[in-house]
Amino acid sequence: MADAVSIALLYPELLGTYGDGGNATVLAQRLRWRGTPVEVVDVTAGEPVPDSCQVYLMGGGEDGPQALAVRELKAGGALNRAVDAGAAVLAVCAGYQILGREFLGPDGRPHEGLGLLDCSTTRGEGPRRVGELVATPDDSLGIPDLTGYENHAGVTTLGAGARPLGRVVVGRGNDSGNGTEGIVSGRVVGTYLHGPVLARNPALADLILSWVVGPLDLVDDEDVDVLRRERMAAARRPNPIAATRRWGRRHISG
């Protein structure tokens, strides 16, 4: 039996606020369904980050936990070593921001990121960017439109030579004025898409897997095909939140 593909889920307790841990479930199951053995390693704060995994996943979180995560990642340097060795990385929202050159810390000041991606994040004007997000991926990726849900205050500006993950069709994405969403650099992907992104975009999941295991057979994606059609249509309808915003505070009883 071949060695198991190893997927590291980094700091799910710090960067797991928006269900992005589901990306690990999706990747692992899509490998298992094809008969490829896989192991998922949850790395929590205080533990050393292994540098030998083939895929690294990071999700969204609040400002304080985000700053703690970047301190831990910098201390070991394992993620940078793994990327140099050819590992794939998918980083979402707060995770995406800390892979860049600079991000906004909980003190409201710029902090140095890991520098794996040529981008920097500042706080944007106005309210948080919250809602359905649809983006058309960069042609070179060869995958259909991306769908997900964004929820961020940050605005991310890409470096001059950086390649965006896609162009925004509905929503805000990087929101730095040129209609881009996310970033791709080699095998490192940054995005603002929750959902989780790989649950709603199996073609992106398979693209990332193919980088580390080669070509893949098709699997049954009927459930997600239905969901994708539903969400794409919903994203193009007028935003129902605006109409209900004045009732927007919590109305839930325990």
Add this chain to the structure above:
Amino acid sequence: MADMQLPVRTRVAALAGRMVAEVSRRAGAGGGSVIGGRVTLAIDPRALELMASGHQVALVSGTNGKTTTTRLLAAALATRGPVSSNSAGANLLPGLVSALSWEKPGAMVALEVDEGLLATAIGTIHPAVVVLLNLSRDQLDRIGEVRLHAEGWRRTLEKATGTSVAANVDDPLVVWAAGASQQVIWVGTGQRWRSDAAACPNCGSRIRWSAAPGDGTAVHWACTGCPLARPEPALWLDGDDLVCADGRRFPIRLRLPGWCNRANATMAAAGVVALGIDAGSAVGAMADVGAVSGRYEVVSVDDVSVRLLLAKNPAGWAETLDLIRPPPIPVVVGINARVADGRDPSWLWDVPFERLRGRLVVATGDRGRDLAVRLRYAEVEHTFMPTYREAVQAAGGAEVDLAANYTSFQDARTALAGHRQRPAGVLRG
């Protein structure tokens, strides 16, 4: 007569509110407490403060368990005399006002309060005791509020010198907030959800969780960067028993199922102990509390017996999955993502739906398709149905457990039990 001491304006406001609530109720527009409370507040904006004065008030707040804990606490208070409570779960200002405008003279008061409103409510009502249950992520599109709530609680409790606090030691956010108070009864619930407490609310360092020294059951936690740590509880849940630090044990026998409700009972008991009521008689009085606002209610639909379970967020779902009966009993799961639910159902991936393997699960609700994808990856046999009635039929058993999140639960009750509700399900409180 407490009423007689109120200013005329307040008494008129309360009367008008009661009348409007009654008209609303008779018109079938719901319980009427929200509209009635709004009318009262419109006539006298100080009504809440004035009507609460002179009463012993217990407030209950937190992300999960507010309604049930308040009901259990009210049952314990009722051993001492009349009780006023917002038992239908209307937990914003109008709901609080409405509960007080129906009060009886000399009544004790048990109110559940929205966690975002608690600081205001403490400052206005000057309660004798506040019960702090837990704080966890609820609506993902409004997540930042969890920490802001804790900060608001902390600031307010620092100044609320006449208020005792019953606080859950197994939730670091709650401990941090309650620590500002001078009079805290620490309560051990054995809460298992800790995904929102990895970073210290006080200093941002990592919180380390470990087995408590000398005790195989309790879990200790301590910040690695500052002195914040799990306090020693004065009262705790041990299996099915409530245990006091002086060694007394009281069996908790509830009609409500599961660990989460025993934890709610423990928190409620601590609240009434702070009011000078004996823990044993408090727990005894909770035994008869049954369905709470439809939770755990059993309805009959076309000869199928359907039990209704509510779970609003990952912490709540982890508990609700424990309560679902074992296979082969089929399960219907309803998921919505309206404003009151949070618009982003990504949290479905934080819920261990893998535990539903071995039976059919019928997905329904506005976002049943998101759930179907989640179930596919969890390798749970599933199907999708667009309505609750069809979902129950498709489940194909004589008995079905139906679990749903907030507005989906309301929709399910309306569809299956003929329960009336206001449209859209966003107006509550």
